[in-house]
Amino acid sequence: MKRLFIFLGVIAVIGLTAAKLLSNKEQTAQKVYVPDPDPKVGVKTAVAEMRKLSQESAFLGSFTPNRKVEIRPQAGGEIIRLTIEEGQFVKAGQLIAKLDDEQLRYQVEALQVTLEGYQNDLKRYEVLVKGDAVPAVNLERTQLSIRSTQAQIKQLNKQIQNTNIIAPFGGIITAKMVEKGSVVSIGTPMAEITDISSLKLVVNIPEKSINEFRTGKSIVIKTDVNPDADLKGRVTMVAAEGDDAHNYPVEITVANSQNHPLKAGMYGSIANSTDVKGEALSVPRQAIMGSAKQPQLYVVENGKAVLRSVGIGSTTNDYYEITKGLKAGDRVVTSGQINLQDGTSVIAQ
Structure with missing residues (x-):
């Protein structure tokens, strides 16, 4: 009887051990990776469509x-007034500098005195010529002297006017080459103005x-x-x-x-x-693979990537014109081609 109990105990232990091993085998089988016979590859896609092709450069x-110009005087002399600094904005016609014109004004004053004398002589000669007291040539010489003196006065006034250095247009003083008290000659650079x-x-x-x-x-x-x-x-x-x-x-x-x-x-x-080019069937440049002579791309059909040969025409920075092998509405792969073969199942994004 004791032997029977021992035998039954051994049988029970063996059964429990077998059940445990079978359970462990099932759990291990569940953890073993079984490759998918038809894996799906994630890709990015775009639709082939008609678009106006333009190139942006x-x-x-x-x-x-x-405008930018150097200010150069048309007269010479000492600068007695300078009204600018670098970086200052000046308006057109604004005074930039003033040259000493005292000597020129003295010359004008002397010529005006001479002119007044000629004009008085002219009045006397006009009376004397009428009475045949003096030759008419004296009258003519006086008239010429008056015209000559008036021309000299105009010339000096122009020189005086040139001692006022003004801005030819509005702008910013970008350079100042002189200071008050400097003596300049005709054509000496004084400043630079930039508009x-x-x-x-x-x-x-x-x-x-x-x-x-x-x-x-x-x-x-x-x-x-x-x-x-x-x-x-x-x-x-x-x-x-x-x-x-x-x-x-x-x-x-x-x-x-x-x-x-x-x-x-x-x-x-x-x-x-x-x-x-005008309206043309086109796809993004990223979709094209292969060479220029044999361009290819992947078209997504029924969840699979189908390799297709196409013809290309005009190109831009972003698109290729498709001349054959594709129709409007076809969805082409633009990213992920490296993981594809003809017929690979894909998940399109």
Whole structure:
């Protein structure tokens, strides 16, 4: 009887052990990775559609002043008055400096006395000529002397006027080369005035794009100092001759403003849009694979990526024109092609 109990106990232990092993096997089987026979690859897609193809080209240039000139006197002498400092704004016609004109005024005064004497002589000669008391030639000589003296006075007055150095246009004094008390001669640089009420963006345009620019064309200008502002400019000059690299300078004039102030020397850029082709079936450039002779792309059909050969035509920075192998509405893969083969199941985004 004791042996029977022992035997039954052994059988029970064996049963429990087998059940435990079977349970562990099921749990282990559940943890073992079983590859999906048809895995799906996540890709990004875009729709092939009709769109107007245009090419946008960006060009960088720098701003130059509307006008800049050195102030040089047309008279010589000592500067007795100087009314400017560097950085100061001056108006057109404003006095910049005054030269000593005392000697010139003395000469005018002396000539006026001489003129008065000639005029008195003229009155006497007119009376004497009528009475045949003196020859008529004396009257003629006096008349010529009067005209000559008047011309000398006008010349001296012009020289006196030239001792007033004035601003030819409104602008900022960007350089001052003299001080009060300096003695200058005709043509000596005294100051530099710069007009930035409007500025010119000078951009070098390559030969292939120069025909897209014409005088009077409106263009939007972007600057680093005001990146969010679109400045309206107008083409005011297209060079008739290019440099050795076949680049042609183009000037685009833009008005300066208090809201978005500009200074000469700053950078500016323009983006010129050119129509490459009218309405055409196109896809993003990222969709195209292969070579230019044998372009291919993946089309998503029924949840699978199907490799398809296509023909391409015009191109822009962002799109390829598709001439064959595709129709409007087809969804093409633009990202994730490296993980695809013909017929791979995909999850399109």
